[in-house]
Amino acid sequence: MTDQTMTPEERAASLEGMGCRRKRVEDVRFTQGKGNYVDDIKLPGMLFGAFVRSPYAHARVKSINADAAKALPGVVAVLTAEDLAPLGLHWMPTLAGDKQMVLADGKVLFQGQEVAFVVAEDRYTAADAVELVEVEYEELPVVTDPFRALEPDAPVLREDIKDQKEGAHGPRKHHNHIFTWEQGDREATEKVLEEADVVAEEMIYYHRTHPCPLETCGCVASMDKVTGKLTVWGTFQAPHAIRTVVSLISGIAEHNIRIISPDIGGGFGNKVGAYPGYVCSVVASIVTGRPVKWVENRMENLMSTAFARDYWMKGRIAATKDGRITGLWCHVTADHGGFDACADPTKFPAGFFNICTGSYDIPVAYLCVDGVYTNKAPGGVAYRCSFRVTEAAYFIERMIEVLAIELGMDAAELRRINFIRKDQFPYKSALGWEYDSGDYHTAWEKALKAVDYEGLRREQAQRIEEFKAGKTRKLLGIGLSHFTEIVGAGPVKNCDILGLGMFDSCEIRIHPTGSAIARLGTISQGQGHATTFAQILASELGIPASDITVEEGDTDTAPYGLGTYGSRSTPVAGAATAMAARKIRAKAQMIAAYLLEVHDDDVEWDVDRFVVKGNPERFKTMKEIAFAAYNQAIPGLEPGLEAVSYYDPPNMTYPFRAYICVMEIDVDTGEWQVRQFYALDDCGTRINPMIIEGQVHGGLTEALAIAMGQEIAYDEMGNVKTGTLMDFFIPTAWETPNYITDHTVTPSPHHPIGAKGVGESPNVGGVPAFSNAVHDAFRAFGLRQAHMPHDHWRIWQIAENLGLHA
Amino acid sequence: MELTDEIRVPAPRDRVYAALNDPEILARCIPGCEELKATGPGEYEAKVVLKIGPVKARFGGVVKLDDTNAPEAFSLTGEGKGGAAGFAKGGADVTLTEDGEETVLRYTAKVEIGGKIAQLGSRLIAGTAKKLSAKFFSCFAEELSQPAAG
Structure with missing residues (x-):
């Protein structure tokens, strides 16, 4: 046989399994413009839906007159709340236990809210x-400030629940209040703060922004009146959860609903939730008996479907004189907009924000989050981060910097002396998490050395002297960030969405000729699942990755899963993939033993085959075993070679990273330039280093956008001021720096292959690195805290306020 | 958004004030004005087509004039609705100061806008509003530089 001539290493390499820089198989179609997105779907007789949206942020809807619209040739129907009410669909449940209007029911609560749904023969007629x-x-008085919303005389936003004293997450203390979520030990933390040598206090604002995926949200709903089956193609990050939600709110039996996520052009959390467009398209298809397509335009996407962040974080951090952190206190005022439509696991109304003790060994901590209604769009999704983890990362990494100022200490050293030590893992944090593994000191030393941290500080000191002497108008900022993420939601015992446990799944079928198909409960939106999951299987099963098809997104064929967001695909579905593969290997071992006429225990796995122990010339490859599984009657074994695994992770995974950003800032123009960005990621076992690097590049670029200019800003009237890409910052190649990527590998001890997840880490850790660089540039001149985004104007204002333009 | 400006009109104050109350002159000078009619003393109804960036819409609105201190000073308030394109409301304080044969018109206008037109970004809107008011006043000055009978 030919492969007898290959060494085990050569055979392993030929599989293109884990660790291989395998090229993305998806890119063959994407780079040719041959992807198949929702808007590419064209069905016979398909109609188009479009929304009439509110220009007001808060108003009563007195009347809707659709006569002229209905009279326009080509218009098939105009739906209003009145039409949906008899079906009970004028409101829908949100992922956060609240409810949301599908179409305005008597009033509107944010600009761009859906008021009526026009259905027409083509998109142009619908728009007309x-x-x-x-x-x-x-018009009603508008409240865009969450602090104003909680004042006693603030206008009542949610009249439907104004007398309700109890919300989905406990008592409500005001008519615009949603929930209070407390974690940690308040008494002990406040005692530590009182007695501490040093306490640094600061208000940190993480502004409202938006995931803004290249492809906006949309769907095609098609009700087959003959079979009674509803098929919905859509930009869904969680197709199975959408199927269950559609069934629950529409009353259509779940087996009569098929949800298909085709190619998705980026999600970043924007496509997790259920939107009025989906409900209206389904209703319109049922009413008209024809397929109905709805696709948002960019302005609609930015002003109505899920925003991210908008957290006002008040922090107090206590330390000894020599910099040992002794306690952390945090209160968050969380602006959720007009409806609470946050996408968080049910028991976590502020997501995993209680990871806000970060990478540090902090003995006591207390956290309290108050959710508030305002006249802004609903959402609060995890924009390229695990639930509210980027807010937590930004909070602690800013508080560390503020504490360093208070102590007069170097911020890198302050971090180093407070890191959780390697020998402390598994580490139980003061706010309740059990960190699985980490080696922060090694990563930090490697990062500091790589950028010559000491040298940079010397250069910075010299620059400050030159600036003071009038020789330069540019300052140098060194932005540090070390953060521990919490991803891979999650254990079913404490993680669910609408009661659906957050396990995930993989089903594998090995074909008689030794190739395979694997179907998963997740859905790629650009992450490259078809590439990486095939690599896991290649290593586990000894089948070349190129012989494995990975399919996701069709609820009629894929096993049930909770979808892709929060960096959960590899930690959860990746684990299911490995576990299902191991079930197959267990059966393959029995088949091999039968074929080799030895006992099961007398064969062992060797890359792509089972060999007889001590006699490696006698073996059966997976290819041979697969064929035997289908053509031999093996006593005691069923034919076929298939397996399915539903994986309920025992814990989250805790990837971490050390980022350093070196930034030049022009004091007179506020312009910035990233001179160097070093990114060390530790995501445990690395499946495809090239995809990891791509993820890091993309996540860092989104972090750059958020930190340096991207925001959803409102004026006092509740107008969205950043509703187009003219005002909403998306970095181009011009602004994007060259990133240096690096890594350490600390496998997760509880994950079958030790992988931790990486897609979101760079966004989570990148934002504080960029922001800290801006702050650090002005630290010598007295800057303590300046809110993001750090666009040129705001940076110029920092310099102006510090008197640097005099 | 606040707009202020000062324009010199080559006509005496009484004529300037009269012209500002003349629906025909106003209709000719308001950019995009399709219709303007007096609905009562100091009250007008107007239909105006406005184009701001990619948004073009017909605004219907009412304007009220407070002439307590006229002709030295007067004020205007009004609001207009443009359906899906949004809405605008605001007011202007205008003073007319005699300077020989000419009149100096000073105004401070406060405008609030909402809906799609507001979302296009204040930079674009401020520029457009300035351009439109400049267009109005240059047309207005031209109207008044014609012989009185015209």
């Missing part, structure tokens, strides 16, 4: 008809 729908509004 939208203009013809006359809506009479009565």
Whole structure:
């Protein structure tokens, strides 16, 4: 046989399994423009839906007159809340235990809210008809500030629940209050703060922004009136969860619903939730008996479907004189907009924000989050991060910097002396998490050495002298960030969404000729699942990755899973993949032993085959075993070679990273330039280093966007001021720096292959690195805290306020 | 958004004030004005087509004039609705100061806008509003530089 001539290493390499820089198989179609996105779907007789949206942020809807719109040739229907009410679909449940209007029911709560749904023969007619729908509004006072919203005389936003004293997450203390979520030990923390040598206090604002995926949200709903089966193609990050939700709210039996996520052009959390567009398209298809397509435009995407962040974080951090952190206190005012539609596991209304003790060994901590309604769009999704983890990372990494200022200490050294030590893992944090593994000191030393940290500080000191002497107008900022993420939600015992446990799944079928198909409960939106999951299987099963098809996103064929977000695909579905493969290998071992006429225990696994122990010339390859599984009657074994695994992770995974950003800042123009960015990621076992690097590049670029300019800003009237890409910052090649990537490997002890997840780490850790660089540039001149985004104007203002323009 | 400006009109104050109350002159000078009619003393109804960036819409609105201190000073308030394109409301304080044969018109206008037109970014809107008011006043000054009978 030919492969007898290959060494085991050569055979392993030929599989393109874990650790291989395998090229993305998806890119063959994407780079040719041959992807198949929702908007590429064209069905016979398909109609188009478009929304009439509110120009007001808060108003009563007095009347809706759709006569002129309905009279326009080509218009098939105009739906309003009145039409949906008899079906009970004018409101829908949100992922956060609240409910949300599908179409305005008497009032609107944010600008861009859906008021009526026009259905027409083509997109242009639908758009024209939208203009013809006359809506009479009565303006109401607008509240865009969450602190104002909680004042006693603030206008009542949610009239539907104004007398409700109990919400989905406990008592409500005001008509615009949603929930209070407390973690940790308040008494002990406040005692530590009182008695501490040093306490640094600061308000840190993480502004409202938006995931803004290249492809906006959309769907095609098609009700087959003959079979009674509803098929919905859509930009769904969690197709199975959407199927269950559609069934629960529509009353259509779940087996009669098929949800298909085709190619998705980026999700970043924006495509996790359920939106009025989906409900209206389904209803319109049922009413008209024809397929109905709805796709948002960019303005609609930015102003109505899920925003991210908007956390006001008040922090107090206590330390000894020599810099040992003794306690952390945090209160968050969380602006959730008009409806609480956050995408978080049910028991975590502020997500995993209680990871805010970060990478540090902090003995006591207390956290309290108050959710608040305002006249802004609903959402609060995890934009390229695990649930509220980027807010937590930004909070602690800013508080560390503020504490360093208070102590007059170097911020890198302050971090180093407070890191959780390697020998402390598994580490139980003061706010309740059990960190699985980590080696922070090694990563930190490696990072500091790689950038010549001492040298950079010397250069910075010299620059400050030159600036003071009038020789330069540019300052140098060194932005540090070390953060521990919490991803891979999650253990079913404490993680669910709408009661659905957050396990995930993989089903594998080995074909008679030794190739395979694997189906998963997740869905790629650009992460490259078809590439990496095949690599896990290649290593586990000894089948070349190129002989394995990975399929996701069709609920009629894929096993049930909770979808892709929060860096959960590799930690959860990746684990399911390995576990299902191991079931197959167990059966393959029995088949091999039968074929080799030895006992099961007398064969052992060797890359792509079972060999007889002590006699490696006698073996059966996976290819041979697969064929035997289908053509031999093996006593005691069923034919076929298939397996499925539903994996309930025992714990989250805790990837970490050390980032250093070196930034030049022009004091007179506020312009910035990233001179160097060093990113060390530890995501445990690395499946495809090239995809990891791509993920890091993409995540860092989104972090750059958020830190340096991207925001959803409102004026006092509740107008979205950043509703187009002219005002909403998306970095181009021009702004994007060259990133240096590096890594350490600390496997997760509880994950079958030791992998931890990486897609979101760079965004989580990148934002504080960029922001800290801006702050650090001005530290010598007295800057303590300046809110993001750090666009040129705001940086110029920092310099102005510090008197540097005099 | 606040706009202020000062324009010199080559006509005496009484004529300037009269012209500002003349629906025909106003209709000719307001950019995009399709219709303007007096609905009562000091009250007008107007239909105006506005184009701001990619948004073009017909605004219907009412304007009220407070002439307590006229002709030295007067103020205007109004609001207009453009359906899906959004809405605008605001007011202007205008003073007319005699300077020989000419009149100096000073105004401070406060405008609030909402909906799609507001979302296009304040930079674009401020520029457009300035351009439109400049267009109005240059047309207005031209109207008044014609012989009185015209």
